[in-house]
Amino acid sequence: MGLVFRSRKKFGPLILNFTENGYSSWSLKIGRWSWNSRTRAHRVDLPGPMSWKQDKSRSR
Structure with a gap:
């Protein structure tokens, strides 16, 4: 498994x-x-380490 570069920039x-x-x-x-x-x-962050996620269907 190799290293993966990821970066985030926040603007508000x-x-x-x-x-x-x-x-x-x-x-x-x-x-x-x-x-x-x-x-x-x-995605909605829930208390603790959990979150709820609703995927949108990509098939059309």
């Missing part, structure tokens, strides 16, 4: 995600709720 509620190939995706985080542009998934 907007988060830009980068990998070794450059720009990867963007996320929006407001309070405990977040949304990712690549996976199109909603």
Whole structure:
């Protein structure tokens, strides 16, 4: 298993995600709720180490 480079830049509620190939995706985080542009998934942070995730279907 090799090393993977990942980086995040935060601008308020907007988060830009980068990998070794450059720009990867963007996320929006407001309070405990977040949304990712690549996976199109909603996520809510729950108390403790758990979170709830709702995937959006990619098949059309």
